[in-house]
Amino acid sequence: MASPLIIAIAGASGSGKSLFTENLLNEFAQQGRPVQILREDHYYRAQDHLPMQEREKNNYDHPKAFEHELLVKHLLDLKDGKSIEYPTYCYKTHTRLPNREILDSAPVIIVEGIMLLASPDLEPLYDVKIFVDTPLDICLLRRIKRDIAERGRTLDSVANQYESTVKPMYHQFIAPSRFTADVIVTQGGENYIALDVIKSHIQQALLNE
Ligand SMILES: Nc1ncnc2c1ncn2[C@@H]1O[C@H](COP(=O)(O)OP(=O)(O)O)[C@@H](O)[C@H]1O
Numbered sequence: 775m776a777s778p779l780i781i782a783i784a785g786a787s788g789s790g791k792s793l794f795t796e797n798l799l800n801e802f803a804q805q806g807r808p809v810q811i812l813r814e815d816h817y818y819r820a821q822d823h824l825p826m827q828e829r830e831k832n833n834y835d836h837p838k839a840f841e842h843e844l845l846v847k848h849l850l851d852l853k854d855g856k857s858i859e860y861p862t863y864c865y866k867t868h869t870r871l872p873n874r875e876i877l878d879s880a881p882v883i884i885v886e887g888i889m890l891l892a893s894p895d896l897e898p899l900y901d902v903k904i905f906v907d908t909p910l911d912i913c914l915l916r917r918i919k920r921d922i923a924e925r926g927r928t929l930d931s932v933a934n935q936y937e938s939t940v941k942p943m944y945h946q947f948i949a950p951s952r953f954t955a956d957v958i959v960t961q962g963g964e965n966y967i968a969l970d971v972i973k974s975h976i977q978q979a980l981l982n983e
């Protein structure tokens with residue numbers, strides 16, 4: 775098998791990265807082309823050694839919150855055609871779950887997450903770098919709804935975390951990383967023209983291998 779293409783999709787929390795990734799996956803699934811998806815969130819560091827109060831106060835919007843060294847290893851393994859043991863993460867307990875999933879390599883690997891373009895160790899591994907650029911007020915509204923519905927948060931906790939870490943870290947790390955992207959996607963996860971352009975590029979790159 776030729777070396778897989780690695781597509782990185784970055785952007786603010788709530789920008790629509792996950793939805794964009796799902797929609798890209800659907801485009802390839804319709805053609806019966808195998809695609810593997812990795813989420814940077816699964817690589818948040820385990821915190822079993824910390825009491826819950828400490829975990830709740832942590833800064834999850836700093837690059838050091840992630841075990842990027844493991845993500846680098848996994849991407850290199852997938853590039854070599856090897857399978858990986860993909861970690862599982864729980865936002866409610868702020869730590870890893872014991873189960874791991876075996877993921878096989880595939881011709882297209884999509885990796886999605888907030889800090890993917892802000893890590894110099896990861897950047898050389900990508901073949902295509904995409905930044906989903908959505909106004910921060912829209913990201914915040916989506917995050918409030920999602921975090922209350924799915925991640926066990928309250929309106930107060932989302933607001934406090936947003937002011938103390940999410941917003942300042944966005945300006946320090948995520949916003950500057952957009953300049954390293956090959957493609958900037960506006961209108962979030964439902965920009966079907968961007969999806970089409972990226973799908974065509976990937977298909978062409980696979981044909982040329
Ligand atoms: N273009 C869009 N229009 C409406 N809702 C959207 C759009 N993009 C994403 N969402 C919703 O906003 C929330 C956050 O989107 P998500 O893709 O999880 O963001 P991210 O992965 O960047 O944090 C989800 O509930 C998602 O369904």
Ligand SMILES: Nc1ccn([C@@H]2O[C@H](COP(=O)(O)O)[C@@H](O)[C@H]2O)c(=O)n1
Pocket residue numbers: 786787788791815818834835864865866867868869887888940
């Ligand atoms: N224990 C955690 C871990 C992460 N977060 C927040 O998740 C955001 C990244 O995930 P997205 O799906 O929204 O891109 C990030 O902004 C962290 O603040 C958390 O709240 N708790």
